[in-house]
Amino acid sequence: MPRITNQKTGESIEAKEGEMIRNACEELGVPFCCTNGICGTCMIDVIEGEENLSELTQNEIDMERDKKHRLACQCQIKNGDVKIEF
Numbered sequence: 001m002p003r004i005t006n007q008k009t010g011e012s013i014e015a016k017e018g019e020m021i022r023n024a025c026e027e028l029g030v031p032f033c034c035t036n037g038i039c040g041t042c043m044i045d046v047i048e049g050e051e052n053l054s055e056l057t058q059n060e061i062d063m064e065r066d067k068k069h070r071l072a073c074q075c076q077i078k079n080g081d082v083k084i085e086f
């Protein structure tokens with residue numbers, strides 16, 4: 001199963017392939033607010049594994065995010081690990 005890891009603490013959470021990463025990120029301590037890609041509260045830096053996340057959503061593009069700088073409420077995970085910082 002793919003894993004999402006907090007770069008700072010080393011803590012990691014398993015996620016299912018195709019799952020939104022929101023719940024795992026919440027468990028790792030990422031703050032959320034709107035959960036709709038509007039407020040920018042859930043900004044994360046992707047340290048490794050950006051290729052294992054879904055494509056940028058229009059909301060992320062509108063917020064000038066890129067593959068290394070995502071909104072955690074907008075991403076699904078593919079079959080591979082991701083390391084984040086926030």
Ligand code: FES
Pocket residue numbers: 031032033034035036037038039040041042043071072073074
């Ligand atoms: S929680 Fe508002 S943009 Fe993700």
